[in-house]
Amino acid sequence: MDSPAPKRTMTLNLTDAEMRALEELSSRKDLSKTAVLRQALRLYQTLDARIEKGDKLILENDQTLEKAELMLL
Amino acid sequence: MTADSSTIFLLDPVTDEPIEAELVSEIASNNIIDWHTKWQPALGALKATLQRLGVPRDQWPQSAHWDWSRKVEEVEGLLAFRNFSVIAEGLTQGLMRLDLTKSARLAVQLGKPIVYVDYVEVAPWNQPFGGLPARYRGVGSALIIAAVNLSMEEDFKGRIGLHSLPQSEGFYRHLNMADLGPDRRCQGLHYFEMTPDAAKALLEKE
Numbered sequence: 001m002d003s004p005a006p007k008r009t010m011t012l013n014l015t016d017a018e019m020r021a022l023e024e025l026s027s028r029k030d031l032s033k034t035a036v037l038r039q040a041l042r043l044y045q046t047l048d049a050r051i052e053k054g055d056k057l058i059l060e061n062d063q064t065l066e067k068a069e070l071m072l073l
Numbered sequence: 074m075t076a077d078s079s080t081i082f083l084l085d086p087v088t089d090e091p092i093e094a095e096l097v098s099e100i101a102s103n104n105i106i107d108w109h110t111k112w113q114p115a116l117g118a119l120k121a122t123l124q125r126l127g128v129p130r131d132q133w134p135q136s137a138h139w140d141w142s143r144k145v146e147e148v149e150g151l152l153a154f155r156n157f158s159v160i161a162e163g164l165t166q167g168l169m170r171l172d173l174t175k176s177a178r179l180a181v182q183l184g185k186p187i188v189y190v191d192y193v194e195v196a197p198w199n200q201p202f203g204g205l206p207a208r209y210r211g212v213g214s215a216l217i218i219a220a221v222n223l224s225m226e227e228d229f230k231g232r233i234g235l236h237s238l239p240q241s242e243g244f245y246r247h248l249n250m251a252d253l254g255p256d257r258r259c260q261g262l263h264y265f266e267m268t269p270d271a272a273k274a275l276l277e278k279e
Binding site: 005028029030031032034035038039041042043045046049 | 075077150151152153173174182184185186227228229230
């Protein structure tokens with residue numbers, strides 16, 4: 001591609017606990033902190049769009065096949 | 074989102090001459106019009122030829138039923154999905170839809186984010202079925218390389234994954250993707266994944 005899409009900068013204020021969670025995810029997922037937040041935004045937008053359309057978010061345990069509905073508020 | 078484009082080169086399979094083409098980071102209305110007005114009639118003609126040549130149906134194009142207008146419409150405006158197209162000589166030569174929300178399954182990269190290739194298809198005249206020659210070579214590779222490049226840009230280190238149609242498995246093995254075998258949750262299609270090392274080797278080769 002000629003050039004990646006232009007990006008805009010913002011300041012993000014996080015609590016210590018939020019920053020720790022971000023750092024932990026960044027390390028576990030092998031992503032920069034910015035990339036973690038971009039992933040989070042993609043997922044949140046996708047889930048919100050599906051729920052707006054009337055879909056339910058169901059989580060299933062691969063081993064026990066137990067299912068639970070997750071409420072997205 | 075504004076679409077980016079870059080120049081790539083396909084190959085004429087007869088002369089091995091490079092053909093200039095454009096890789097675009099979107100599937101636009103002109104691509105969907107090509108799919109309706111050029112791909113569909115060509116697909117009909119290809120099926121008629123394969124029937125006439127007595128080619129068994131399991132060797133016909135397995136993506137023939139895909140509806141690209143629907144595939145684009147259902148992800149419109151969602152950041153999690155990215156579309157790409159390849160254009161040469163004024164015609165759409167290949168289309169691809171990517172999902173950026175999936176995680177790796179291969180033990181060495183388990184749980185790490187990947188670019189998942191939801192759908193990738195080349196125009197019917199570029200599919201060498203039943204011994205018929207393809208018009209351009211390299212469309213599928215160009216699209217998979219675009220997926221790897223996007224994975225790099227997104228800090229996913231080149232990791233990509235996909236479920237392959239049976240007739241495309243050889244292509245993905247040739248790209249050095251790991252075959253994790255049939256996935257019962259995806260119609261028994263084989264699941265393939267690329268590691269950062271394989272991605273790097275692929276990009277260096279190009």
